[in-house]
Amino acid sequence: MALNKKPYKGTRDFFPADKRVQDFIFNKMKTSAEAFSFEAYEGPMVEEVALYKAKSGEELINDQIYSFEDRGGRFVAIRPEMTPTVARMVAQVHREIPKPIKWYSIPNLMRYEKPQRGRLREHWQLNCDIFGEVGRSGEIEILQLITHLFTSFGANSEHFEILINDREIVNIVFNDLMKIDEETSYKLYKIVDKAKKVKPEGLQKMISELSLEASAEDIFKKYLAIKDFDELFAFLEEVGFSEKGAGFKELADISAKIGLKDYLVYDPTIVRGLDYYTGIVFEVFDKNPENRRALCGGGAYANLLQIFNENPVPGVGFGLGDVTLTDFLATHKLLPDLSKNDVDIYLTFQSDKAVAKNFELASSIRALGFKSLNSLEPVKFKKVFSNAEKLGARFVSILGDKELEEGFFQVKNLSTKESVDIKFSELDKLRDILKA
Amino acid sequence: MALNKKPYKGTRDFFPADKRVQDFIFNKMKTSAEAFSFEAYEGPMVEEVALYKAKSGEELINDQIYSFEDRGGRFVAIRPEMTPTVARMVAQVHREIPKPIKWYSIPNLMRYEKPQRGRLREHWQLNCDIFGEVGRSGEIEILQLITHLFTSFGANSEHFEILINDREIVNIVFNDLMKIDEETSYKLYKIVDKAKKVKPEGLQKMISELSLEASAEDIFKKYLAIKDFDELFAFLEEVGFSEKGAGFKELADISAKIGLKDYLVYDPTIVRGLDYYTGIVFEVFDKNPENRRALCGGGAYANLLQIFNENPVPGVGFGLGDVTLTDFLATHKLLPDLSKNDVDIYLTFQSDKAVAKNFELASSIRALGFKSLNSLEPVKFKKVFSNAEKLGARFVSILGDKELEEGFFQVKNLSTKESVDIKFSELDKLRDILKA
Numbered sequence: 013m014a015l016n017k018k019p020y021k022g023t024r025d026f027f028p029a030d031k032r033v034q035d036f037i038f039n040k041m042k043t044s045a046e047a048f049s050f051e052a053y054e055g056p057m058v059e060e061v062a063l064y065k066a067k068s069g070e071e072l073i074n075d076q077i078y079s080f081e082d083r084g085g086r087f088v089a090i091r092p093e094m095t096p097t098v099a100r101m102v103a104q105v106h107r108e109i110p111k112p113i114k115w116y117s118i119p120n121l122m123r124y125e126k127p128q129r130g131r132l133r134e135h136w137q138l139n140c141d142i143f144g145e146v147g148r149s150g151e152i153e154i155l156q157l158i159t160h161l162f163t164s165f166g167a168n169s170e171h172f173e174i175l176i177n178d179r180e181i182v183n184i185v186f187n188d189l190m191k192i193d194e195e196t197s198y199k200l201y202k203i204v205d206k207a208k209k210v211k212p213e214g215l216q217k218m219i220s221e222l223s224l225e226a227s228a229e230d231i232f233k234k235y236l237a238i239k240d241f242d243e244l245f246a247f248l249e250e251v252g253f254s255e256k257g258a259g260f261k262e263l264a265d266i267s268a269k270i271g272l273k274d275y276l277v278y279d280p281t282i283v284r285g286l287d288y289y290t291g292i293v294f295e296v297f298d299k300n301p302e303n304r305r306a307l308c309g310g311g312a313y314a315n316l317l318q319i320f321n322e323n324p325v326p327g328v329g330f331g332l333g334d335v336t337l338t339d340f341l342a343t344h345k346l347l348p349d350l351s352k353n354d355v356d357i358y359l360t361f362q363s364d365k366a367v368a369k370n371f372e373l374a375s376s377i378r379a380l381g382f383k384s385l386n387s388l389e390p391v392k393f394k395k396v397f398s399n400a401e402k403l404g405a406r407f408v409s410i411l412g413d414k415e416l417e418e419g420f421f422q423v424k425n426l427s428t429k430e431s432v433d434i435k436f437s438e439l440d441k442l443r444d445i446l447k448a
Numbered sequence: 449m450a451l452n453k454k455p456y457k458g459t460r461d462f463f464p465a466d467k468r469v470q471d472f473i474f475n476k477m478k479t480s481a482e483a484f485s486f487e488a489y490e491g492p493m494v495e496e497v498a499l500y501k502a503k504s505g506e507e508l509i510n511d512q513i514y515s516f517e518d519r520g521g522r523f524v525a526i527r528p529e530m531t532p533t534v535a536r537m538v539a540q541v542h543r544e545i546p547k548p549i550k551w552y553s554i555p556n557l558m559r560y561e562k563p564q565r566g567r568l569r570e571h572w573q574l575n576c577d578i579f580g581e582v583g584r585s586g587e588i589e590i591l592q593l594i595t596h597l598f599t600s601f602g603a604n605s606e607h608f609e610i611l612i613n614d615r616e617i618v619n620i621v622f623n624d625l626m627k628i629d630e631e632t633s634y635k636l637y638k639i640v641d642k643a644k645k646v647k648p649e650g651l652q653k654m655i656s657e658l659s660l661e662a663s664a665e666d667i668f669k670k671y672l673a674i675k676d677f678d679e680l681f682a683f684l685e686e687v688g689f690s691e692k693g694a695g696f697k698e699l700a701d702i703s704a705k706i707g708l709k710d711y712l713v714y715d716p717t718i719v720r721g722l723d724y725y726t727g728i729v730f731e732v733f734d735k736n737p738e739n740r741r742a743l744c745g746g747g748a749y750a751n752l753l754q755i756f757n758e759n760p761v762p763g764v765g766f767g768l769g770d771v772t773l774t775d776f777l778a779t780h781k782l783l784p785d786l787s788k789n790d791v792d793i794y795l796t797f798q799s800d801k802a803v804a805k806n807f808e809l810a811s812s813i814r815a816l817g818f819k820s821l822n823s824l825e826p827v828k829f830k831k832v833f834s835n836a837e838k839l840g841a842r843f844v845s846i847l848g849d850k851e852l853e854e855g856f857f858q859v860k861n862l863s864t865k866e867s868v869d870i871k872f873s874e875l876d877k878l879r880d881i882l883k884a
Contacts, residue, residue, distance in 0.1 A: 156811065
């Protein structure tokens, strides 16, 4: 059987043009995180399964994790998400280092998924978190960071929105107003999560099956109908819970003051993972009706370290995967043309006599800070320019036998077509020429 | 049982100070590879086992690979090396893209090893290769790139050397001069590989066991005693094989001309993987007698694509792991102090009234291109400077209630101790101040 040339199902080969796109995206992530003074961290690509069993949801453990026994009998898994790793790392150091801790990472992760648009088995994910008791300010900074990152790609409020809710609001509705028990509450969470994905009749059917009291059902429907912050705070006022919702109102007010108003939209159907989040929960959505998907999700949690029996460390953070983000940027034409390499000068020579001199020139030009591409072999004059074009070079140098003998070479700017002769003894002149 | 806080055996947690060292190293790798116009690529962290069975050595498959069956019955493995992946990728495109192809990657890899100094189960490895028919020039460029990279860290010929041999030279000695059969040749390779690791008596014992003819044993010992290029070429002249060794001599001559003389040392005991390399073979060694280890190895091969039954694609390249390299740089004190974050300005405020304004300032300062660290909470005046110090900030800003009311904030340079008041309406002034 012939060996398969394709990558393993649900994974990608990044040829140079693809890798440049990936690096462009990673650099924006890195630049935004560091503009907020987040510090990069990294962990192992393999962890013991026990860590995920303690921290991750059942679906992940039962259906999605790549787990196996190592040669020494340890049960391990390829990381499917970064949170358990960062929790383990914070658990090691949280007693010693000053808080808040602001960390980010861009790990490669694997989940056993049925590959489909926006979902692969291997992806990279930006993870940003603030650990420590920073309350609403921490939440606001995370929202500010997400907005900074998306707008750094050239995206604006026509391209994306951050749908946001607060678990405290959900608690007011479920516990204080509807007064439902835990089991019903659990079912209701699932319904809320599906509310926008089903038709009104379907939604009504799911609600009816819960046999809520009429007043509770009424409250629930009023809640689900809320469309923005103003309606939310009017609703809370109406039901007498303005005070309990004051923290979230403060977040909305400050966010508006610092320019996030156009991006933040209150959405009662955003609830996310049941057992983890305790403060805000949010998802970034593509506003393109044909690509209406969550690009990024996150929220605030009360205790990252629960599984380690350590003192509680609260936090707020998000994860942003590269697959959906790349689709988003491509859909909105926010990716530059990166099909070609970025070469300052393509150094060619005409006969073997010039091999050593061409190596020397390449070396000297690198020492000036430019990217040189040595042709390594003699290049026929008529192929020099078409090669240079394909290779993505801005300049080309030509070193023929005559030039070699007389101690100079020609440098040509491929966009202006201007050409200059440079003596071997005057390479410094190239500094200004190649800057152009 | 309490959950383990330590990373899986043989892997590492990179806390921010560790990650800064890793990024410092990766950036140098990236910068060097791109100065030579190599293009980055990336592949999946998991491949089908069949690929490694076809391409990798038996030791790797039997003892070192992390392999398992996926949920769909496919046999897969975490990548233990990058060459099989890049071979698979080149096999997909080699007919269409112009050669030479110059590619690099810095993947994370896993091997089941007994963890020890310089060897872990997970490591990152720079892989650089030139694919295509570029002969001696390609080999020279790879040596030039390695030297560029090591010297870019500040290393010089007192810190490292490139021990080099050529499989053509070994062929002259084994086939043309000693005229030994394939089986003896195989055993002799193993002896050559161990020659520097055993005592003279041990070496003699291994040689004697082969029962070579006296003349062959004599040639072999003469070969093993060769110490540099001059001795090698004198030896070839003496035995009448100068012509067959002319290509390697040309490499040595050009390398000397382009400044590699101080780094390249001919070493008859460097042979590397038996079945793969066909041209030069080399290893970069730390010259510190207490850390005498190979940091990097590589060579030239006749056909990357053999396992795919494609037309031959020759190449030359190397792999450089991060574990041994980091040890090398630390031993020779070539790592900068990266224990602290790199923050331009730490933005503090004195009471909750200033929360929103502080967010705004942080945002405006980021827009000027600086890294801002928002304290998120009020910071007691007496803690401002000690915090800033710990956080690695160059400047600190102080926004008290008085300042907030009067429309300015103070900015202090932590090294000169100079302080200026900046009006909220004159934030542009910060551009020059923070540049300092």
